[in-house]
Amino acid sequence: MSKSMSAVKQAIPAEIGGGTDVAMTEGGATAQAVAGRKILPVVEGVVLVAALIAPLVLQDYLTVFATRVIILALFALSFDLVWGYAGIMSFGQALFFGSAGYGVALLARDLDITNIFLVLPAGTLIGLTFALLLGGFLLLGRHPSSVIFVSLGTLTGSYAADRLARGWYYLGGQNGIPSISSMTLGGYEFSEGPAFYYLVLGILVVVYLLCRFLVRSQFGLALAGLRENEQRIAFFGYKAQHLKAIIFAIGGAIAGLAGSLYAFHEGFVWPNMVGVVVSTQVVLYVLFGGSGTLIGAVIGTVIVEGVSFWLSDNYRDIWPIILGVLLLLVILFRPLGLISFVLGERERVGSFGASRKETDKEKRHAAP
Amino acid sequence: MPLLEAAGISKIFGKLTALDGAALTVGENEFHGLIGPNGSGKSTLMKCIAGAEVPTQGKVSFVNTDITAFTPTERARAGMSLKFQITSVLPSLTLYDNILLALQAHSSLFDLVFSRTRGALHDQVMTMLRQFRLADRAFDAAAALSHGQQQWLEIAMALAGKPKLLLLDEPTGGMSLEERRVTGELLQPIKKHCSLVIVEHDLDFIRDICDRLTVLDQGRVLASGTVSEIQANSSVQEIYLRRA
Numbered sequence: 001m002s003k004s005m006s007a008v009k010q011a012i013p014a015e016i017g018g019g020t021d022v023a024m025t026e027g028g029a030t031a032q033a034v035a036g037r038k039i040l041p042v043v044e045g046v047v048l049v050a051a052l053i054a055p056l057v058l059q060d061y062l063t064v065f066a067t068r069v070i071i072l073a074l075f076a077l078s079f080d081l082v083w084g085y086a087g088i089m090s091f092g093q094a095l096f097f098g099s100a101g102y103g104v105a106l107l108a109r110d111l112d113i114t115n116i117f118l119v120l121p122a123g124t125l126i127g128l129t130f131a132l133l134l135g136g137f138l139l140l141g142r143h144p145s146s147v148i149f150v151s152l153g154t155l156t157g158s159y160a161a162d163r164l165a166r167g168w169y170y171l172g173g174q175n176g177i178p179s180i181s182s183m184t185l186g187g188y189e190f191s192e193g194p195a196f197y198y199l200v201l202g203i204l205v206v207v208y209l210l211c212r213f214l215v216r217s218q219f220g221l222a223l224a225g226l227r228e229n230e231q232r233i234a235f236f237g238y239k240a241q242h243l244k245a246i247i248f249a250i251g252g253a254i255a256g257l258a259g260s261l262y263a264f265h266e267g268f269v270w271p272n273m274v275g276v277v278v279s280t281q282v283v284l285y286v287l288f289g290g291s292g293t294l295i296g297a298v299i300g301t302v303i304v305e306g307v308s309f310w311l312s313d314n315y316r317d318i319w320p321i322i323l324g325v326l327l328l329l330v331i332l333f334r335p336l337g338l339i340s341f342v343l344g345e346r347e348r349v350g351s352f353g354a355s356r357k358e359t360d361k362e363k364r365h366a367a368p
Numbered sequence: 369m370p371l372l373e374a375a376g377i378s379k380i381f382g383k384l385t386a387l388d389g390a391a392l393t394v395g396e397n398e399f400h401g402l403i404g405p406n407g408s409g410k411s412t413l414m415k416c417i418a419g420a421e422v423p424t425q426g427k428v429s430f431v432n433t434d435i436t437a438f439t440p441t442e443r444a445r446a447g448m449s450l451k452f453q454i455t456s457v458l459p460s461l462t463l464y465d466n467i468l469l470a471l472q473a474h475s476s477l478f479d480l481v482f483s484r485t486r487g488a489l490h491d492q493v494m495t496m497l498r499q500f501r502l503a504d505r506a507f508d509a510a511a512a513l514s515h516g517q518q519q520w521l522e523i524a525m526a527l528a529g530k531p532k533l534l535l536l537d538e539p540t541g542g543m544s545l546e547e548r549r550v551t552g553e554l555l556q557p558i559k560k561h562c563s564l565v566i567v568e569h570d571l572d573f574i575r576d577i578c579d580r581l582t583v584l585d586q587g588r589v590l591a592s593g594t595v596s597e598i599q600a601n602s603s604v605q606e607i608y609l610r611r612a
Contacts, residue, residue, distance in 0.1 A: 142439060218472050219480040225469045228458045236473035237444035237529060345460065346509060353464045353486065353493060
C-alpha cells in the first residue's frame, strides 16, 4: 500500500494544477479534465494493489503464470521506453531479453554461478552491452537514421541471433539450455511460487519508479521533443542521436534484467527467446495497453497474456485467430491503446515544467 | 568582420538549379531581409545557411568559422537558430514546456536526468512567454493556439537559446494585419543582442524592420544594399513590376 501512496505523492508535483481549464484539443477530453483529478496515479495504484494480492487469491499454478506475466511486463517497460517515449521502433527487443537469458543460463551451467546479486547484474549488463553495440551502430550516425533503417536493423539483429542460437552447439542448438539451476540467495533457492512472484514484483516496482522518474524529468521532456519532432530539436542544439542511443541502451538493460529473471523462472532458455516472435510479442503488449504510458505497457502485458491463457484453455483450436482479431480491433480503433479509454491526451503527454499552482503562488507573492 | 558570410552558394536539385552562386552577408545586430519573387531561391538559401540543405557549391562562414559541413545541431551550438516556415511547435506539449525544451537544450545530460535546471530556467521561461504575450496561456497545449500565436511561440523558442543569429522563414505567413504589426513590435527589442535574416513576402513589413535587403531572382543576387538603395534600384522595381 505504501508504495502506491508514494506513487500518488510523486505525481503531485508534476500536476498541471487545477486542470479545469486545460485545453483538450486532441479530442481526448475526458471527465478527469473537468473534475481536475489525475487518472494515472489511480490506475497505477489499482494495478499495484491487484498485483500485491494476486498470489493470495490465485491457485498455485496461476501464481506461476502470474510471475511469468510480471517478468514479461518488465520486458514490456523496456520497449515502451524505447518506442513509446523516444520513438525508436525496435523490432528486436528480444535480442537483449534473450541474450541475457542465455548469458545467465551459461553462468549457471558452466560456472555454477546462481547468486541473485551476480546473475541479475550480469544479465542487465549483457542487455546493456548488446543494446549499446546495436544502438551505436544503428542510431549514432552523423545524420539521423530513418525509422525503417532502425526497425529493419533491430529486426535483423533479432533474427540473426535466433539463427545463431539454433545453429550453435555450445548454446544447445534447437533445444536451448534446459534445466537451469535455481537462482540463489545464500542458502535460499528461488523456486516457482509466491516468493519468486514477490521478488519480480518488487523489481518491477523499482524499475517502474525509476522509469517514471526518468520520463518525467527534463530528460523526459527532451524525449518528448525527440518523439514528436526529431529534426526540430536538433535545431535547438540537442544531440538527438545521443539521446536515442542512451534510451536504447537503458531499454536494453531493462530487457536484459527481465530476460535473466525469465531464464531462472522457466528453468530453460531456447532460441525463440532472442527471436522475432518474442520481439513482436512485446510490441503487441505495448500497443495494446497504450504506448507512452508506463502503466499501459504493464496492463497490455497482463491483458494479452491473460486473454491468450484463457482463450487457449477454452478455444483450443482457434484462439490465436480470436486474439489476433482483438489486437487488430484495438490498434485500429484505439491507436493509443486500452489506457486511452480512461486517460486523456493531455495527461498522457504530461507536464514537465513548473505547475500552474506554483506559478500562481509566485504571482500572489509578487503582488503585495 | 561580418557575423555571417555565405558566398557562391549553388544548390541543384536534379535538373532544377535553385541557387546559382547566391551570396549573403550579415553584420552584427543587423536585420537583413531576403526578398524576391516566388521560386527565386530565398527559402533554399535560408536552408543552406541553417543546415537543413547542403549546398552543391559554395561556403558558409559564421563567426569566422567555416560551417558549410556542420550539422544543424552543431550550427545551433555555434549560435544560429532557425524558425521554420511551417510552424513546428510541439503541439501536444504545453507552451511552457515548448519554451523549456528550447531553453534546456544546452543543459548537460546529468542536469536533465535530475531536472537540475528546471528551477533555474523557470524565470526565463516566464519572461519569454510574457515577452511574446503568451504568459496567460502557459499551461495550454500548443495545439490550442491560433496560427499567429503559434508563430510567436515558435519565434520565442528560436530565441530561447540566445542565438547570435536568428533565421526567420516567413514569420508573418498567414497572419492578420494586426498580428503582423505586433510581430514587428516583438522583433524590435531583440536587435540589441541578435542579428536577423528574414524571408518575407510582405514588403511593408520587411521595409519597416530591416536595415539591409538582399534581392534574389532566379537563384542569383539581383541587388543588395540598404532599404532605400533597394527601393531606388530600377532592376528590382522591374522584377516586382513584372510579377505584378
